Amino acid sequence: MSVAGITYWNERLxxxxxxxxxxxxxxxxxxxxxxxxxxxxxxRRKLDAAGVVPQEIRTLEDLRRLPFTEKDxxxxxxxxxxxWGDFACIAPKDAVRVFQTSGTxxxxxxxxxxxxxxxxxxxxxxxxxxxxFGLTEDDVLFVPFNYGLFVAWWGFxxxxxxxxxxxxxxGGLSSKDRLRAMLDWGATVVCGTPSYLLYLAExxxxxxxxxxxxPIRRIVAAGEPGAAVLATxxxxxxxxxxxxxxxxxxxxxxNFGFECTCHQGTHxxxxxxxxxxxxxxTQAPLPDGVVGELVxxxxxxESMPLIRYRTRDLVRFNRQTCECxxxxxxxxxxxxxxTDDMFQFAGVNIFPTQVQNLLHGVDDFSQEWQLVVPPMGxxxxxxxxxxxxxxxxxxxxIDAAREYLVExxxxxxxxxxxxxxxxxxxxxxxEGKARRVVRETA
Ligand SMILES: [Zn+2]
Numbered sequence: 001m002s003v004a005g006i007t008y009w010n011e012r013l014x015x016x017x018x019x020x021x022x023x024x025x026x027x028x029x030x031x032x033x034x035x036x037x038x039x040x041x042x043x044r045r046k047l048d049a050a051g052v053v054p055q056e057i058r059t060l061e062d063l064r065r066l067p068f069t070e071k072d073x074x075x076x077x078x079x080x081x082x083x084w085g086d087f088a089c090i091a092p093k094d095a096v097r098v099f100q101t102s103g104t105x106x107x108x109x110x111x112x113x114x115x116x117x118x119x120x121x122x123x124x125x126x127x128x129x130x131x132x133f134g135l136t137e138d139d140v141l142f143v144p145f146n147y148g149l150f151v152a153w154w155g156f157x158x159x160x161x162x163x164x165x166x167x168x169x170x171g172g173l174s175s176k177d178r179l180r181a182m183l184d185w186g187a188t189v190v191c192g193t194p195s196y197l198l199y200l201a202e203x204x205x206x207x208x209x210x211x212x213x214x215p216i217r218r219i220v221a222a223g224e225p226g227a228a229v230l231a232t233x234x235x236x237x238x239x240x241x242x243x244x245x246x247x248x249x250x251x252x253x254x255n256f257g258f259e260c261t262c263h264q265g266t267h268x269x270x271x272x273x274x275x276x277x278x279x280x281x282t283q284a285p286l287p288d289g290v291v292g293e294l295v296x297x298x299x300x301x302e303s304m305p306l307i308r309y310r311t312r313d314l315v316r317f318n319r320q321t322c323e324c325x326x327x328x329x330x331x332x333x334x335x336x337x338x339t340d341d342m343f344q345f346a347g348v349n350i351f352p353t354q355v356q357n358l359l360h361g362v363d364d365f366s367q368e369w370q371l372v373v374p375p376m377g378x379x380x381x382x383x384x385x386x387x388x389x390x391x392x393x394x395x396x397x398i399d400a401a402r403e404y405l406v407e408x409x410x411x412x413x414x415x416x417x418x419x420x421x422x423x424x425x426x427x428x429x430x431e432g433k434a435r436r437v438v439r440e441t442a
Contacts, residue, residue, distance in 0.1 A: 003323070003324055003325040005261075006260075006261070006324045006325055007131045007134065007136075008131055008325075008326070009124075009127040009128045009130070009131040010128070010271065013271040014128070014271075014325075014326045014327070014328055015325050015326060015327055016327055017327065018319065018327060021270060021271075021327060022060075024271065025270065025271075025274050025299060026057065026058055026059070028299040028300065029057060029063075029297065029299060030054050030055060030057055030058075032297075032298070032299055032300075032305060032307075033047065033052070033054035033066075033307070034054040034055070035089065035302070035305075036089055036305055036307065037054060039088075039089035039090075040086065040087050040089050041086040042073075042077055042085065042087035043087065043307065046067045046069075047066075047067070049067070050065060050066065050067045051065075052065055052066060052067075060285075063274075063276070063308075064285075066297075066307055067307070067308065068295070068308045068309075068310050069306050069307055069308055069309045069310065070310055071106075071109065071252065071309075071310070071312075072106070073087075074087060074109045075106060075107050075109055078107075078110060079107070083110055084110060084112065087304060088112065088303060088304045089302060089303060089304065090114050090302065090303045090304075092112060094114050094115075094303075095112035095113060095114055095303065096113065096114065096115045096118050096119075097112070097113045097118045097154075098110060098111065098113070098149070099111045099113075099149055099150065099151040099154070099251050100149045100251065101250075101251045101252060102150060102251075109252060111151075111251050111252060111303075111304055112303055112304065113303050113304075114302055114303045116302055117254075117301055117302055117303045118155075118158075119158075121254070121272070121300050121301055121302075122155040122158065122159060122254070122255065123158070123159045123162055124272065124300075125155075125159075125249075125254060125255040125256070125269055125272060126155060126156055126158075126159030126160070126255060127159060127163065128258060128267075128269050128271075129156070129220075129247060129255065129258040130159065130160065130163055132245075132258040132259065132260040132261070132267060132324075133189075133218060133220060133245045133258065133259075133260075133261070134218070134261045135160070135163075135218065136165075137163060137164030137165055138188075139165045139166075139188045139189050139218075140165065140166045140167075140168065140185065140186050140187045140188050140189065141157070141160050141165050141166070141167050141168065141187065141188075141189045141191070142168045142170055142178070142181065142182040142185075142187035142189070142190045142191075143156075143157050143167060143168065143169055143170050143171075143191060144170040144173075144175075144178045144182075144190065144191075144192055144196070144200070145170065145171060145191075145192070146171050146172070147169075147171045150251075151249075151251045152222075152223065153191055155255060156191060156220070156247070156255075157169070165189075168181060168182065168187060170182070175199065175200055176203060176207055178200070179200060179203060179204050179207070179209050179211075180209075182214075182216065183214055186215055187214075187215070187216055188215050188216060188217050188218065189216070189217070189218045189219070189220065190216055190218075190219050190220075190240075190242075191219070191220040191221070191222070191247070192219070192220075192221065192222075193221065193222065193223040193224050194221045194223075194224050194229075194232055194236060195224060197219055197221060197236055197240070198232075198235060198236060198239065201236075201239035201240055202239075205239075211240050211241060211242075212238075212239075212240065212241025212242075213241070214241070216240060216242050217242050217243065218242055218243050218244075218245065219236060219237075219240050219242045219244050219245070220245050220247050221236065221244055221245065222246070222248065222249065229333075229334075229353075229356075229357050229360070230333075230357065230361065231360035231361055232360070243261075245258065245259045246258070246259040246266045246334045247259075248266055248331075248334065248335060250311065252304075252306060252309065253273070253296050253298060253306055253309050253311065254273075254298065254301060255269070256268055256269055256272075256273050256275075256296060257269065257334075259334070260322060260324040260326065261324065262322055262323040262324045264322055264323060264324075264330060265318055265322070265330030265331055265332045265333065265334070266330060266331040266334045266335075267322065267328040267329070267330055268328055268329050268331065269328065270328045270329060271299075271328075272298075272299055272300045273297065273298060273299055273300075274296065274297040274299055275294060275295070275296055275317075275329065276294075276295040276296075276308070277290070277292040277293065277294060277295070277315055277316070277317045278292050278293050278295055279292050280292060280293040280314075280339040280342060280349070281349075286317075288316075288317045288318055288319050288320075289316060289317070289318070289332075290316065291314055291315070291316050291349065291351060291354070292314065292315070292316075293310060293311065293312065293313065293314060293315075293339050294311045294313045294314070294315045294331070294335075295308050295309065295311065296309050296311055297309065312338050312339045312340060313335045313336075313337075313338060313339075314335065314336045314337045314338065314339060314342065314351055314353075315331040315332075315334075315335060315336060316331065316332045316333065316336065317329055317330075317331065317332075318330045318331075318332045333357075336351060336353055336354060336357075337351045337352065337353035337354065341353065341437075343373065343437065345382055345415060346382075346415050348413065348415050350371075350382070350413060350415070352371055352436050352437055354412070354413055355369075355371055355384060355409060355413065358405065358408050358409055358412060358413075359384070359386065359405065361408075362401050362404060362405055363389060364388065364389050364393045364397050364398060364400075364401040365386040365387065365388065365389055365401060365405075366386070366387040366388065366389050366390075366424070368386070368387055368427040368429065369384060369385060369386050369387075369436065370384075370385040370427055370428075370437075370438055371383070371384055371385075371436055371437045371438065372384075372385060372420075372438045372439075373437060373438065373439045373440065374440050375439075375440060375441060378440075380440075381415075381416060381417055381418045382415055382417045382418070383417060383418045383419075383420055384405065384409070384417050384418070384420070385420045385422050385427060386402075386405070386419060386421055386422065386427075387421070387422050387423070387424050387425070387426065387427055388421065388424055390424070398421055402419045402421060405417075405419050406418075406419055
């Protein structure tokens with residue numbers, strides 16, 4: 001029975017009971033392992049070293065026997081054997097499109113895609129997204145993006161065009177001209193990173209452009225956690241007067257998750273990818289509801305499929321059937337942060353973005369904050385430094401807000417913090433990436 005108002009791309013798979021879905025995944029996985037072992041010298045070495053016989057991989061227990069793939073290994077392979085390394089399963093002559101990672105955490109990784117991956121698998125993944133977002137061929141999509149080596153909206157645009165939406169390519173324009181173009185041509189959907197979409201909204205206000213009164217009814221946000229961070233999402237939705245959807249993926253592993261119209265987390269396309277959530281330190285599997293590292297395996301890709309790829313993204317699984325009827329697991333709150341930012345305190349894994357989310361839900365504090373970590377064994381509490389939102393916030397409101405923050409962090413994060421309210425403007429302001437975590441030495 002269909003759920004009213006919900007459109008699926010492949011209802012049979014999207015609503016499959018978990019045992020059948022897992023059988024489907026393991027059938028694809030065995031095939032994929034045999035394929036990568038025969039095509040990729042990199043994976044042949046890794047699988048043979050781990051003593052893996054592809055045909056024997058049948059259960060979640062067996063899955064644990066497979067080696068992980070780290071981004072550094074991909075980088076090393078391409079440095080040793082430029083330009084492509086030895087992990088690809090296709091020859092460069094079979095590729096129709098290339099991209100590279102942004103290189104924010106080291107040398108960029110180059111990725112090539114075959115005709116099948118680009119035209120069929122990308123299309124398939126984005127078709128799940130499109131139906132999840134509730135887009136139809138009547139929609140007009142504006143893509144404010146500078147077309148280059150970064151994968152960003154290339155694939156999304158290709159798939160939406162093929163599905164029959166009208167696409168307005170917004171490369172090579174100033175932000176103001178982009179806003180004019182999207183209004184002149186009647187865009188109903190706009191995509192971008194959360195911070196760029198907020199910047200566009202600010203630019204619109206500056207030039208007297210009424211976005212909430214425009215025909216734009218949906219925004220698709222990717223590339224940063226923002227779209228699933230409640231406070232950021234609310235800001236995006238009110239400034240655009242549109243419904244905001246989270247879209248997740250990466251250059252190396254492709255497009256793996258979308259938020260549906262029920263807005264209850266970000267669904268993983270489990271018919272094409274196998275997802276695990278593991279303790280970032282011990283790599284032990286974690287139960288639903290516990291924050292850990294997302295590990296993904298490409299079940300369909302033929303060009304550069306990755307096996308148990310450590311994404312470094314922090315997520316929380318929810319395998320309960322969504323209100324939309326989909327059984328595809330959900331990442332509660334989308335991507336919560338990166339393992340690189342995580343630290344341990346009082347036996348608890350602390351993710352700075354988690355504290356940020358809780359803090360940004362308190363209107364009486366400004367958006368600036370710091371987390372002060374005392375040395376081990378000092379007996380001191382973790383300290384959150386905040387500032388009042390403005391001079392008008394009364395002392396009594398600040399005390400109540402402080403108490404509220406202590407209680408929420410205690411309940412949601414699992415440690416009791418001290419909250420230090422600093423003078424307005426005293427916390428450091430930086431352009432770009434702020435240093436939020438401060439370690440005390442004594
Ligand atoms: Zn759903």
